[in-house]
Amino acid sequence: MxxxxxxxxxxxxxxxxxxxxxxxxxxxxxxxxxxxxxxxxxxxxxxxxxxxxxxxxxxxxxxxxxxxxxxxxxxxxxxxxxxxxxWVHWHRMERAGLRRAQEAVLPLYDRTLWFRAYSPGLVPGLLQTYRYTEDVLRGVQRRRVPVDDVAEAVAVRMERQYVLYEGHRRFAFLLEEPVLRNALGSAETQREQLDHLLMVSSLPHVSIGVVPTQLGRPRMPVEGFWIFDTAQVNVELVSGYLTLTQPGEIKAYADTFLMLADTAVYAARARALIRAAMSSIG
The missing domain is CATH 1.10.260.40 (lambda repressor-like DNA-binding domains)
Known part of the structure; x- marks a missing residue:
């Protein structure tokens, strides 16, 4: 290894x-x-x-x-x-295509009751629309996956979003403000995605925070990550997929999430940033 x-x-x-x-x-x-x-x-x-x-x-x-x-x-x-x-290299995880890689995490989503996610670059998968997901996975497939099963992989990712609408689970998402303006895909795809964020943010068990872009903000480089209950953290890096289960490392990511959460805006202020991003789309 x-x-x-x-x-x-x-x-x-x-x-x-x-x-x-x-x-x-x-x-x-x-x-x-x-x-x-x-x-x-x-x-x-x-x-x-x-x-x-x-x-x-x-x-x-x-x-x-x-x-x-x-x-x-x-x-x-x-x-x-x-x-x-x-630690799994992408070529190993995705050698049979993207569908199996998406299916592999379904049991994890089924057993998790408390989801926390920080994303500096893309809308998190559970919040993505069909067309946004299609654009994301098509980009992955073109970069590193010889098998083209993007349509099947998108269907699997859409299927696992059912957990988002089960009221006994809790979700906390933190997005950097540039995620709202990353111009992924067409203008129509981006508008649809932002409108979907507004809808999901109204769910009582879902928190969506936006970390504003501002001068003088204290920050350190932080990769995107998911925290599943208090059991594990998953991090997608350039070269592979990292699973952390050591309590000390889980705590480090949980503490980082709290630090970032303190800098975010929520509810009406977050929705105002989302609507401003929608208005800026040509």
């Missing part, structure tokens, strides 16, 4: 490495003995045991066999898969 920018991924890799090292110690083996039993160079054992290299599933099978702990193999491979799932 390639290294990711997330300390969550590194922490999970260290936990897996510690479990493998403990198996070796419990079996009374040192690194050289384990390497000999597996037919490896001793440096490979050292790299895996110190989390410098992520093992493969076959490596885990060989390690457990050498330690006489084959009953641990399935659990350790499951842990490996969990670590690998924290």
């Amino acid at each position: 390639s290294a990711s920018p997330s300390s969550s991924v590194q922490a999970a890799r260290r936990v897996l490495a510690d479990r493998l090292r403990e198996l070796c110690e419990d079996a009374g083996l040192d690194g050289k003995s384990l390497a000999a039993a597996c037919g490896w160079h001793p440096s490979k054992v050292s790299r895996i045991a110190t989390a410098k290299t992520s093992p493969s599933a076959d490596d885990i099978r060989a390690w457990c066999r050498a330690c006489g702990a084959e009953d641990q193999t399935a659990d350790l491979i499951a842990a490996l898969r969990a670590v690998e799932g924290m």
Whole structure:
């Protein structure tokens, strides 16, 4: 597994490495003995045991066999898969097309009751109209996905918006003001999208805040992110999709969301900014 920018991924890799090292110690083996039993160079054992290299599933099978702990193999491979799932490159997630990537997150949306999202560049997916979504996903497909299943992917994204209209869930969206004027697609598409934002903002369990563009505003570079309950954060980066589950990192994003929320405007003031953006469309 390639290294990711997330300390969550590194922490999970260290936990897996510690479990493998403990198996070796419990079996009374040192690194050289384990390497000999597996037919490896001793440096490979050292790299895996110190989390410098992520093992493969076959490596885990060989390690457990050498330690006489084959009953641990399935659990350790499951842990490996969990670590690998924290950081997924786009080419891996989207190699079969965009529809499957959209379907993969449906269970997460089904079980989440409290959604928080910050977007510096685009309207968040749950708030997008059909044509706006089509423009977004068409742009993604042209950049990096050889399979053209945009229509099917749009349908899946539209389907998952049902959660927005279930009153037992809560939603808090923060949009940077330029999102309202990003000129994505046609003028008609943008007007329709902004009108949809006005409609959704009237739902009692939905909060839409707009962070105004203003001089002297204290800010730091923040990527767009989603917080699902208090269980995980997802971040879409240029190279891949990051899932954070470490409590400390979830708290860091929750704190950042609160900081940004304090700078946003809501209700009538937010709707005024949306209407001003609509009026500016040629």
